[in-house]
Amino acid sequence: MTADWTLVFKLRNNIPLEGDVELARRELCALTGTTVEPIDADALRTLSVQGWLLPKDVAIHREGTVGFRCQVDTPDLTRLFRRLSFCEQVLAIAPTADASVFRVLPIRLTRVQVVNGRACAVFIPFNAIAEWSDVVARRAKSPKDATALLDFLVDALVAPTPAELSHNVRTIIGAKQTTGHLFHGLHVYKAKFFPRMARAFINLCGGATVLDPFAGSGTALVEAAVMGAPSIGVDIDPLSVAIAQAKAQLLSDDGAVAEAIADVLGRLDASDKGQVSLFEIAETPVAYAITPQFLRHRIPEPELREVEADVAAVLRALRGLPACSPLHIALSDALSRKFKFRFLGLGYGRFSLSILPRRVRAMFVDNLHYLSRSLAVWQWLRAHTGVRPAPIRVLHGDARRLPLADASVDCIVTSPPYMPASSGRENYLKSKAYAMTALGLIAPDAVDALEAEQIGSVQRVGDSEDLPADARAVVEWMQGDPTRCVKAAATASYFVDLRASLREVHRVLKSGGKCAYVVARRHVFYRYQSREVVRIVESADITAQLAMQAGLRLLELVHVELQKQNTVARPRSLDAYYETIVLLQKGEA
Numbered sequence: 001m002t003a004d005w006t007l008v009f010k011l012r013n014n015i016p017l018e019g020d021v022e023l024a025r026r027e028l029c030a031l032t033g034t035t036v037e038p039i040d041a042d043a044l045r046t047l048s049v050q051g052w053l054l055p056k057d058v059a060i061h062r063e064g065t066v067g068f069r070c071q072v073d074t075p076d077l078t079r080l081f082r083r084l085s086f087c088e089q090v091l092a093i094a095p096t097a098d099a100s101v102f103r104v105l106p107i108r109l110t111r112v113q114v115v116n117g118r119a120c121a122v123f124i125p126f127n128a129i130a131e132w133s134d135v136v137a138r139r140a141k142s143p144k145d146a147t148a149l150l151d152f153l154v155d156a157l158v159a160p161t162p163a164e165l166s167h168n169v170r171t172i173i174g175a176k177q178t179t180g181h182l183f184h185g186l187h188v189y190k191a192k193f194f195p196r197m198a199r200a201f202i203n204l205c206g207g208a209t210v211l212d213p214f215a216g217s218g219t220a221l222v223e224a225a226v227m228g229a230p231s232i233g234v235d236i237d238p239l240s241v242a243i244a245q246a247k248a249q250l251l252s253d254d255g256a257v258a259e260a261i262a263d264v265l266g267r268l269d270a271s272d273k274g275q276v277s278l279f280e281i282a283e284t285p286v287a288y289a290i291t292p293q294f295l296r297h298r299i300p301e302p303e304l305r306e307v308e309a310d311v312a313a314v315l316r317a318l319r320g321l322p323a324c325s326p327l328h329i330a331l332s333d334a335l336s337r338k339f340k341f342r343f344l345g346l347g348y349g350r351f352s353l354s355i356l357p358r359r360v361r362a363m364f365v366d367n368l369h370y371l372s373r374s375l376a377v378w379q380w381l382r383a384h385t386g387v388r389p390a391p392i393r394v395l396h397g398d399a400r401r402l403p404l405a406d407a408s409v410d411c412i413v414t415s416p417p418y419m420p421a422s423s424g425r426e427n428y429l430k431s432k433a434y435a436m437t438a439l440g441l442i443a444p445d446a447v448d449a450l451e452a453e454q455i456g457s458v459q460r461v462g463d464s465e466d467l468p469a470d471a472r473a474v475v476e477w478m479q480g481d482p483t484r485c486v487k488a489a490a491t492a493s494y495f496v497d498l499r500a501s502l503r504e505v506h507r508v509l510k511s512g513g514k515c516a517y518v519v520a521r522r523h524v525f526y527r528y529q530s531r532e533v534v535r536i537v538e539s540a541d542i543t544a545q546l547a548m549q550a551g552l553r554l555l556e557l558v559h560v561e562l563q564k565q566n567t568v569a570r571p572r573s574l575d576a577y578y579e580t581i582v583l584l585q586k587g588e589a
């Protein structure tokens with residue numbers, strides 16, 4: 001049979017930018033093994049068998065693209081269901097009337113019918129329902145309410161007349177914020193991947209096993225797991241390792257975490273009612289200092305005492321659970337939200353601090369309720385999609401000396417720290433410090449020492465001598481600029497460290513294996529206060545040059561425009577902002 005199947009892919013409604021559409025196209029080509037043709041809203045309506053594809057609220061993307069279509073011989077429907085990142089519905093039209101070809105798709109998310117002698121199916125891919133499940137988990141009042149809402153949503157979408165969607169359903173599928181699903185929302189984390197982009201990178205690189213050597217909060221690992229690829233994550237920061245491990249644990253949880261949550265909420269409630277003596281501990285000053293030294297003098301005494309008392313009460317309620325359990329991570333998240341850092345000036349560690357009035361203990365309780373609902377929707381997803389996560393291994397280690405054998409991984413998807421260029425970027429660790437000391441991951445006076453080990457730290461010193469010419473030029477320019485010279489050696493070190501990590505990428509990749517190394521496309525240096533642009537550094541080009549020095553083959557630089565998140569953090573932050581996927585390969589394909 002030759003290319004007799006027709007596939008129509010409808011893009012998610014909330015995809016805001018062209019970059020995503022281009023990534024979607026590339027992903028579809030990779031997954032179908034053929035070229036795909038963009039379609040506009042009119043074409044979608046014409047193709048939509050009996051109006052099955054959601055015709056309302058169609059998001060119009062670049063040049064009117066709302067989806068793609070292609071002809072294929074025999075599609076791997078299971079793979080498409082599990083791996084697609086940007087589509088909310090797929091229409092598959094088989095060449096014959098034999099509808100049994102659709103048996104591989106989950107019944108709950110699929111509608112099948114024979115139309116004009118051809119078997120047709122419309123299905124919701126796993127990632128779309130997973131993203132919506134978090135919107136549901138956030139809106140629902142209880143775990144039961146959350147799963148009932150998911151049932152309602154799916155019934156409406158797979159119903160015979162999906163065009164008539166209720167306001168409730170439209171609000172869920174039109175949500176703009178869909179990045180907290182699959183426990184991605186367990187903990188705030190700066191500079192993390194958009195989950196669907198991490199998926200797309202994994203699809204572009206292919207490969208059976210995935211490594212993220214700068215794993216951070218574990219976004220790529222979680223996505224690899226639900227796509228069916230075993231993954232390994234490495235990070236130098238113990239809190240990142242703990243967050244990623246907690247997410248891995250939640251994905252394979254069999255009900256133990258929900259029980260622990262009920263238990264801990266019960267203990268906190270009992271202490272509130274004075275049934276146990278927890279409150280005494282909560283009111284008693286803690287015997288040990290958990291507040292990092294650099295913060296002590298910045299937090300007013302009453303707040304300091306209140307936070308330390310809350311942390312002590314929560315830790316007491318968590319007693320008996322393994323260290324760094326998902327519930328500990330819920331405490332870490334509450335602490336990370338309580339103190340908001342805004343780094344100032346040229347990035348030498350100066351920051352302003354705002355303290356949320358809401359108590360850590362109350363935020364922790366909110367987190368546990370949200371976690372219960374997230375667990376319930378995850379169990380629903382497992383039951384109705386048949387997806388079983390592949391194993392995740394998270395290691396505390398250094399990307400410059402990976403604890404892995406030569407030629408042991410098929411694909412690498414990662415994003416290293418930013419270069420110490422723009423203000424404040426290198427101080428992320430400081431904003432995690434309170435959570436780390438509260439969880440006992442580091443001593444309150446050890447924050448600076450840990451920061452100094454991180455790639456991108458201003459405390460590091462390196463030599464630019466054998467770096468590529470573009471990298472050397474940046475360092476030399478900084479050396480000659482009175483306001484930047486103190487960061488010149490740190491910037492040289494950053495490039496040297498990045499190259500060391502790329503050498504490790506080369507060492508651990510199997511021959512022919514691919515790597516998506518995701519960096520900011522460029523760094524813009526501004527004159528402090530006047531905000532005049534003084535230099536633009538094409539950092540993605542430099543990364544590509546470092547990768548080639550490390551022995552890797554440059555396949556392509558893919559620039560992806562991202563939405564502005566924060567209009568106050570960066571000077572001129574309304575300028576277009578791009579991340580670049582530096583697509584690399586070890587040896588020949």
Ligand SMILES: C[S@@+](CC[C@H](N)C(=O)[O-])C[C@H]1O[C@@H](n2cnc3c(N)ncnc32)[C@H](O)[C@@H]1O
Nearest residue numbers: 192193214216217219235236237398399454455
């Ligand atoms: C941009 S973040 C990665 C975020 C991640 N993609 C996510 O989705 O959460 C960069 C990470 O690199 C880590 N890091 C810094 N220096 C490192 C090193 N030498 N080895 C391994 N990880 C390092 C930081 O702790 C941080 O978690």
